[in-house]
Amino acid sequence: MSLQEKRLTEINNILSKTGFMTTVDIAKNLQVSPMTIRRDLKRLEEQGQITRIYGGAQSNNQTESTTNEKIKKNIVEKKEIAKLLANKITNNSTIFLGAGTTLLMAVPLLIPKNLTFVTNSLPAFNEINKSDCRLLLTGGELHRNTEEFLGEKAENIFNGLNLDYALCSTNGISENRVTTSTIPEGNIQNIAIAHSEKSFVVADHTKLDHSDIITFQKLDKFDCLVTDPEIENEKVKKYSKYIKMIY
Secondary structure, eight states, X not given: OOHHHHHHHHHHHHHHHHSEEEHHHHHHHHTSOHHHHHHHHHHHHHTTSEXXXXXXXXXXXXXXXXXXXXXXXXXXXXXXXXXXXXXXXXXXXXXXXXXXXXXXXXXXXXXXGOOEEEEOBHHHHHHHTTSXXXXXXXXXXXXXXXXXXXXXXHHHTTTTOOEEEEEEEOSEEETTEEEESSHHHHXXXXXXXXXXXXXXXXXXXXXXXXXXXXXXXXXXXXXXXEOOTTOOHHHHHHHTTTSOEEO
8 A cells, every 4th residue: 555545544534533624634643744635635535535625625424423422432521521611600690501412411510500501402401401490492493413403493592692601512623713513503602602701612632633514613712611631731732822721
């Protein structure tokens, strides 16, 4: 196998896992020049493996994991993040709780704080509904893969709402870009952020230096990034340039 063929295989594997990645980030991962990666991406596109997009490429063989698949990954890290996040939320606050398994794991720690919840997550709604907390479900069209409600109907609930916190999730963070897999998933979080006094994004350390196809918000627009203690010092230094980090 030639060096290029090995790179093509590695690039294909990376994009299959991340969905989308910039040319620069792929080059850094493989320790070659961006020009080399551009040639490789062109060849992979000719083979039908990937689709080149301005600044990077997306896999043609990747679909977003389901909630049941995601919740089994990095459980220890997600529980650590849930504890750190809960400690930042003031009792009796009104919060938007986005979809995502890390945020779902935080629900049992948030409920005792007597919060008012607004959520577009069906699993989170079902858990919160077992408590006495005030609870608003956005409604809208159910995205069955991630079990979240999306679209204009879901977004309209925020008209007139005043929130203390927007708790948001992501599929990957690269440099100053916070990413997700579809535009509607990003839109509802952006609207929640616009109606909130503070906004936090949660991501375990494996999501740093990775991208999904859609950048929905700049990292430095959030008040805080909550990650887990396993994050490498190099990444702490890198991302602290953009945002306050809790880990």
